[in-house]
Every structure is written in structure tokens, then in C-alpha cells.
Amino acid sequence: MSKTTRATQTLAKAGISFTVHSYDYDPGAERVGLQAAEALGEDPSRVLKTLMAEVDSKPVCCIVPSDREVSMKKLAAAFGGKSANMMKPAEAERLTGYHxxxxxPFGQRKIVPTAIEETALGEALAFINGGQRGLQVRLAPKDAQAVLKAIAAPLIG
Incomplete structure (x- = not known):
């Protein structure tokens, strides 16, 4: 597995301090984020999942703790929209360039508005997908917010 991806290149170019961690990805896992947390031996609240959604039919990215669910109502409100829904997997792959x-959230093919769950910013360090199955980057959530120009908002239900 390559530890250099568009995500890690984006972080390095931005001068963000991060470490790369690989784990055995389980394609059959019901919840990928929770499987990553378990494989890394980390609390699920510190392993953040990246979700692609649409608010009023426009693509957005949201980052939330892997043990929580996104509230579509809160997601729509975070972006000033009326309604939100999860993006279809094929569309998410096409838009981001990732599987x-x-x-x-780093180095996506098309930059879209991004929101991060505000409680995640309370962690000193968190894990976020590094652009490939079984690869996570560990960094300060506030650094992730800065490089993504993400808004902080209550996103979980």
C-alpha cells in the first residue's frame, strides 16, 4: 500500500503536521469508520468519517466522529439549505476521485464546501481517511478545518 496519496500530498503541501497509519481494511464491515477505530485501537470519537452529501442538490462534504450519525436537518442548516441527503456512492467516487x-476530505478531485462536527474540534488529535482504504492520517482537527476551509457546526443527531 502506498502511503502517498492526493490527500497526504495536499496536507504536506499545506505544511500541516500529520502522521500516516495503515490498518487492515475489512470490505465487509458494516460501518467502515468503526472498523477503522477498532483496527487502530482508538476511541471511535477520535476516528472521523468523511461523508459526501447534497444540500439543496449541491455537493458537500462533512466530517463527523465514526460512532455518530449525521442529522440531515442539521447538515442542511449548516450550509443554509432546506434539505440534505447522502450522495450515491458512485457519484461520491466520481466527484472525489476516491473509492x-x-x-x-483532502485532495478531492473537485473542491466542495465542507463542514466538520464542532465537537470533533475539541480533540487534540484525530484520525481522518488518508485517501485510500486502510489508510488514515492523524492530525489536529483544527488543522484539518483550516486546510479544508471547513465550517464548524453541530452535525450529529
């Missing part, structure tokens, strides 16, 4: 299970 489901390996979607990173």
Missing part, C-alpha cells in the same frame, strides 16, 4: 471506504 468509497477510502474517501478523504
Amino acid at each position: 468509497v471506504g477510502g474517501i478523504s
